Amino acid sequence: MESKDQKMLREFNLTLPVSASDIAPLKVGDAVFLNGLVFTGREGLYDMIFEKKKEPPIDIRTLGGATINASPTVRETEPGVYHVPSITGTASFRFAKYMSEFLKRYKIRFLIGKGGMSSEVYKTCFQPNGAVYLTTIGYGMGAVYGRGILGVKDVAWKEELGLAQAMWVLEVENFGPFIVECDTQGASLFEQVNDEINDKFLRLYEDLPKFAMKRMGEIGSAKEEIM
Amino acid sequence: MIRGTSILDAARELNVRAAIDIPKDAYQKVEQLSRQETNRLSSYVLGKILENYDAATKDRVAMCADTGLPRYYVKIGNDAVIEGGMVQLEKALRQATADTTVSIPLRPNRVHPFTRKDNNNNVGMHAPTVDYSFEPDVDWVDITVTHKGGLFGGDYRMLFPADGIPGLKRFFLDSLAEFLRRGMACQPATIGVGVGGTKDMCVRLAKEAACLRIVGDRNPDPEIAKLEEELAEIGTSAGFGPMGFQGNSAVLDVHIEVAYAHTGGMPVGIQQFCYAQRRKTVRIFPDNSIEYREDPRWFTPYYRRETIE
Numbered sequence: 001m002e003s004k005d006q007k008m009l010r011e012f013n014l015t016l017p018v019s020a021s022d023i024a025p026l027k028v029g030d031a032v033f034l035n036g037l038v039f040t041g042r043e044g045l046y047d048m049i050f051e052k053k054k055e056p057p058i059d060i061r062t063l064g065g066a067t068i069n070a071s072p073t074v075r076e077t078e079p080g081v082y083h084v085p086s087i088t089g090t091a092s093f094r095f096a097k098y099m100s101e102f103l104k105r106y107k108i109r110f111l112i113g114k115g116g117m118s119s120e121v122y123k124t125c126f127q128p129n130g131a132v133y134l135t136t137i138g139y140g141m142g143a144v145y146g147r148g149i150l151g152v153k154d155v156a157w158k159e160e161l162g163l164a165q166a167m168w169v170l171e172v173e174n175f176g177p178f179i180v181e182c183d184t185q186g187a188s189l190f191e192q193v194n195d196e197i198n199d200k201f202l203r204l205y206e207d208l209p210k211f212a213m214k215r216m217g218e219i220g221s222a223k224e225e226i227m
Numbered sequence: 228m229i230r231g232t233s234i235l236d237a238a239r240e241l242n243v244r245a246a247i248d249i250p251k252d253a254y255q256k257v258e259q260l261s262r263q264e265t266n267r268l269s270s271y272v273l274g275k276i277l278e279n280y281d282a283a284t285k286d287r288v289a290m291c292a293d294t295g296l297p298r299y300y301v302k303i304g305n306d307a308v309i310e311g312g313m314v315q316l317e318k319a320l321r322q323a324t325a326d327t328t329v330s331i332p333l334r335p336n337r338v339h340p341f342t343r344k345d346n347n348n349n350v351g352m353h354a355p356t357v358d359y360s361f362e363p364d365v366d367w368v369d370i371t372v373t374h375k376g377g378l379f380g381g382d383y384r385m386l387f388p389a390d391g392i393p394g395l396k397r398f399f400l401d402s403l404a405e406f407l408r409r410g411m412a413c414q415p416a417t418i419g420v421g422v423g424g425t426k427d428m429c430v431r432l433a434k435e436a437a438c439l440r441i442v443g444d445r446n447p448d449p450e451i452a453k454l455e456e457e458l459a460e461i462g463t464s465a466g467f468g469p470m471g472f473q474g475n476s477a478v479l480d481v482h483i484e485v486a487y488a489h490t491g492g493m494p495v496g497i498q499q500f501c502y503a504q505r506r507k508t509v510r511i512f513p514d515n516s517i518e519y520r521e522d523p524r525w526f527t528p529y530y531r532r533e534t535i536e
């Protein structure tokens with residue numbers, strides 16, 4: 001499957017739900033396309049489940065184990081019938097604290113979102129649950145991802161959470177590409193590339209003096225002065 | 228007289244074009260970066276970004292599903308006469324925002340900050356934001372809309388004359404470190420830098436510099452223009468591509484705007500306008516004819532004037 005073209009990544013096209021052996025070959029930096037059902041979830045959904053302790057009216061366990069931290073653009077073509085022309089991931093790090101329970105309780109294999117989480121979260125929450133993290137690409141790829149959405153199968157908590165925060169169950173085909181940011185080994189692609197970049201980047205600071213006035217965070221504690 | 232219906236129709240069409248069609252200057256710059264990029268991951272992503280621009284235009288859907296916060300910049304000719312006055316104009320912009328939220332659709336991003344109540348139309352208290360400027364000796368009205376993502380890429384810091392340009396460069400690097408990693412700013416981005424004025428003014432200028440000047444535009448002050456090129460070079464050589472992967476393709480351009488500051492201070496605002504550069508401008512003439520364009524031409528010599536007149 002490895003391509004000779006330098007611009008290509010290894011691409012995998014998978015049908016949901018997937019088994020442990022289906023995702024074992026995925027390595028950080030691979031590209032993935034999905035088929036089946038994917039449901040959306042962000043602040044509103046996690047808040048309902050974990051802070052308000054409510055179970056969604058749709059049984060998540062029956063949906064295929066793939067969720068995306070995102071909200072779609074939605075048009076209601078007739079009452080109760082929705083069209084989703086585009087979708088864009090939102091930054092996942094804000095939801096890290098729910099992952100350990102969320103992945104386990106709902107048997108999630110693919111957590112899709114923007115920008116990943118820390119390898120600590122991967123090692124403690126993702127790896128033990130056999131889940132991998134897929135990052136959306138570039139992030140503003142609404143139109144390309146929209147092409148992979150066949151339709152809306154269901155929606156939960158639309159009135160309670162509004163269009164942007166509701167849980168949308170989407171029927172998808174060749175939905176992608178997403179890049180494997182954390183594979184079953186629990187490593188983070190983003191942390192790897194940060195290490196590669198830092199030497200060169202930090203050298204740019206070399207001749208620049210320190211700021212005249214510091215800020216909170218640059219002083220060690222609130223007892224110190226910023227001068 | 229410029230009619231309210233002309234403003235409403237034009238503002239609706241403006242939002243459609245902004246949400247869907249990438250301006251040529253940004254497209255061409257991403258194409259150029261994509262040709263030059265040698266890192267495999269960065270190059271793959273840039274290729275997909277171009278594919279996404281094409282898909283949005285072809286399918287007539289929003290290029291990014293985070294349709295940001297619609298924001299209007301209105302430049303009013305000193306001799307322009309608007310039917311119903313400024314109140315009518317503001318109402319038309321709010322109406323167009325609500326209408327196109329449903330018709331395009333845009334994502335209803337605007338919520339009450341505490342209750343998180345969503346009117347599902349991107350309209351609310353101080354939303355959408357409308358900024359005004361004026362232009363002497365003309366009778367048209369220019370309306371620019373931008374849809375800009377709102378969470379990452381911006382920062383503010385009070386610097387001092389003692390910090391000077393080296394301090395500005397350090398703060399610029401800090402903002403790259405914060406927001407280019409993992410691609411939180413959705414680079415390649417246009418980076419706007421506002422220097423001087425007050426806290427709020429430098430942040431506002433940074434946003435206008437990022438969103439309202441096209442890629443390749445230089446500040447008319449040669450010293451500032453030189454600094455723009457220097458910062459762009461720093462941004463390029465920082466080693467980032469899209470998504471924080473290795474590369475040399477994080478920056479579309481750097482634009483700097485300045486305002487006279489307090490004699491003891493040098494406040495700096497920095498804003499990044501992501502590669503989903505939703506920006507379009509329309510000019511409405513007194514005979515209600517309209518012209519659309521991609522260059523907002525917001526920074527006129529009059530807008531940047533230093534003198535009393």
Ligand code: SF4
Pocket residue numbers: 088089138139140141291292293294295375376377411412413501502503
């Ligand atoms: S920063 Fe821009 S491209 Fe990225 S998700 Fe937000 S609006 Fe879209």
